[in-house]
Amino acid sequence: MRLIKLSSNMNSFHEVKFKDGLNLIVGRQANPNNSDNRNTYNGVGKSLIIYLIHFCLGSNKIKVFEDKIPGWEFRLDIELNGEKYSLHRNTSKQNELYINNEKHTLTSFRNELLPKAFNIKSPIKSLTFNTLFPRFIRRDRECYSHYDTFVKKEQDYSKLLNNSFLLGLDIGLVENKKRIRDEHKSTKDLAKNIENDSTLKGYFDNKDDAEIEILDLEEEINKLEDEIDNLKISDNYHEIEKEADNAKFKRASLENKRVIINNAIRSINKSLEIKPDISVRKVMELYRNAEKEIPEMIANEIEKTVSFHEDLLQSRKNRLYKELNKKKAQLSNINNQIKQIGNEIDEFLGYLDTHKALDEYISINNKLSALKIKHEKLEEYQEILKAYKKKVKALQTEFTTQDQITDEYLEGIDDLLERIMQTFRELAKEFYNKPGGITIENNEGENTLRYNITAKIQDDSSDGVNEVKIFCFDMTLLLLQQNHNMKFLFHDSRLYSNMDPRQRCTLFNLAYNKSTKNNFQYIASVNEDTLFSFKDFMQTDDYQKVIEDNIILELTDESEESKLLGIQVDMDYEK
Incomplete structure (x- = not known):
């Protein structure tokens, strides 16, 4: 151009x-x-x-x-x-x-x-x-600060x-090293991401634990899968559970009433055991013992009084027996109700024991899914770890192979390297009686740079020498007419x-x-x-x-x- x-x-x-x-x-x-x-x-x-x-x-x-x-x-x-x-x-x-x-x-x-x-x-x-x-x-x-800075x-x-x-x-060697280095870096980044994963972090440095954990997870997963297979799901589980709770509440109320009735019955029985302390005969004997003559009128009054009290006690006794029979009837009825409600509760509990609620099923299923994800991650981790080791070894081998290829390549282009060296050197010698030239060496480091290309003029840090080196390097590219x-x-x-x-x-x-x-x-x-x-x-x-x-x-x-x-x-x- x-x-x-x-x-x-x-x-x-x-x-x-x-x-x-x-x-x-x-x-x-x-x-x-x-x-x-x-x-x-x-x-x-x-x-x-x-x-x-x-x-x-x-x-x-x-x-x-x-x-x-x-x-x-x-x-x-x-x-x-x-x-x-x-x-x-x-x-x-x-x-x-x-x-x-x-x-x-x-x-x-x-x-x-x-x-x-x-x-x-x-x-x-x-x-x-x-x-x-x-x-x-x-x-x-x-771009005028250094000889190889153009952009x-x-x-x-x-x-x-x-x-x-x-x-x-040969830029193919340059591209190959960049590719290998990028793959090496991406492989290391992948390993780093695995290491930072919250699920896998604890296993990254302890491979045996991961294998044991996989076996444990498989056992737990199989157990949950069997549980789900045998699980009976009730759509109205919670309604039945609520009815069972209501029945338990009713039974508790009836049991409280039964306690009250039993207490009432005991109280009535105690009352029935009470008898009059003094009869008419005993009163008469008390007077006679005191050698006192009881007037006919007083005797009659005593008899009437005692008779009244006896009638009163008999009436009370009749009333208590009536109340006792009523309480016993109530007690029998409550016992029957308690027995009936107990049977209902047993039925409810039996049903609930053999059935599960839908949300409980979902909960178990979610737990199973979480375990499967963890299991999958650990297995994936094991596979990645194997691939990582294999890839690292392959890349290290390829690094070494490319280093050898580059060494052989540079040995085989002596004429070009000499031409590059001499073109730059002859230009530099016009300016200074100092050593100078362009050296091209194999860069064996783990980086993206295949060659070390160095243009050198002795004392090139001095004022003006850097600018001369820029001129010589640019003129070398022009004069070589390569590519x-x-x-x-x-x-x-x-x-x-x-x-x-x-x-x-x-x-x-x-x-x-x-x-x-x-x-x-x-x-x-x-x-x-x-x-x-x-x-x-x-x-x-x-x-x-x-x-x-x-x-x-x-x-x-x-x-x-x-x-x-x-x-x-x-x-x-x-x-």
């Missing part, structure tokens, strides 16, 4: 025409002697060009474009595999992308370009146009997969900010020579002070040939019209 032209439907936009070889987009101060700090070549639109190229090549929606420059349409003309394509996209209709005026969704747009630019015919997870393309045009600020917040696996692909390494048809590399001005002037001079000379020799494009947005900083290190003719002759666009702070959009717009497109 080569860039031909970036344009817009707005006349104020400064069209960017790209060419073969070195392309410089320069930000200048219109009046370098102006002391007004507000005038600066930062913000004139150099970095915006990178965002617009990403925008035209299917980046995710950039909301600030829709908010700040609605209705702007940007067109990027490219050449890919000898064919020319015109790509355009409107800031207000960002879900619509066009290839040669053919409308696409974001997904179909990327799928259309992926095989053309990166020779990928079938989808590969985490290896897409949107993960591969940024490796040739770093966009966000954080904001990119995961380590995706980073390795994409970099391995562009270095020409891609990209013919350009684009860097933003922030790459050069920490370099000393000699490093900058070397970089642009290298970019010029490599892009010219290999018929590539090296595109750089750069501030004029960066270029001036190394002007004295180059011959005048060389500076003219390498720098001045390759400036394709100058943007200044002179006015709104001299900036990229031709208007003044403040927007933070890195959000």
Whole structure:
């Protein structure tokens, strides 16, 4: 892929025409002697060009474009595999992308370009146009922090997969290790879920107890099933139970009455046993013994009195006998009632003893269901435990097997590894007389990363050395031409900010020579002070040939019209 032209439907936009070889987009101060700090070549639109190229090549929606420059349409003309394509996209209709005026969704747009630019015919997870393309045009600020960081917040696996692909390494090994590691993790997670299950938690560390519990559960389940099979269910169980309770209450009342009647009968019998203490004869004898003559009149009165009392006692006795007979009749009746109610109670209790209520049946059935669920869980646990052990052993074996395969693979691609090493090393040696190179080793750890890919320049923690390593790594991907048809590399001005002037001079000379020799494009947005900083290190003719002759666009702070959009717009497109 080569860039031909970036344009817009707005006349104020400064069209960017790209060419073969070195392309410089320069930000200048219109009046370098102006002391007004507000005038600066930062913000004139150099970095915006990178965002617009990403925008035209299917980046995710950039909301600030829709908010700040609605209705702007940007067109990027490219050449890919000898064919020319015109790509355009409107800031207000960002879900619509066009290839040669053919409308696409974001997904179909990327799928259309992926095989053309990166020779990928079938989808590969985490290896897409949107993960591969940024490796040739770093966009966000954080993408300039480390040599293998091309996409904001990119995961380590995706980073390795994409970099391995562009270095020409076997990504099948990378995918296999990720698959094995994911299976290993999911297997461990499954074991953890089992361990945390409230039913199984107590058995996880004691396998023998689980087997014993299964046997106990089976016995209890069989017992309950037999009980349910022999169970007689009564629809009116509770009504009968209520009648039995009422009968018991009636019997208790009758028994209380029987006690009262028995007490009354005993009282009557005691009353019947009472006899008069003194008769007429005894009274007469008392007088005679006292040698007193009883007058005839008094004797008659005594006889009458005693006779009256005897009549009174006989009347009372008759009444008590009558009452006694009545109480005995009542007692007999109550005894019969008590006996009858007792028979009814016995019948009720006998029925209730041989029948069960529906809710009791449901209760037993629920208990049976709970035991069956527990039994099923424990059996499932036993099976999972066996499968878990088997799977862990298989995965450990596969880890070892893949390690061996990777070792053999790396031993068999010495030529490619040497080419990768030497390409990076030769670039680095142009900057420093220090050891440097890219090493690729087998990562045998239990993780998702198959290779350890390390780009190293001695003292690369120093200012400027990290940026040189970024340039060398990106240029290595371009020069190797492994699994891609990209013919350009684009860097933003922030790459050069920490370099000393000699490093900058070397970089642009290298970019010029490599892009010219290999018929590539090296595109750089750069501030004029960066270029001036190394002007004295180059011959005048060389500076003219390498720098001045390759400036394709100058943007200044002179006015709104001299900036990229031709208007003044403040927007933070890195959000």
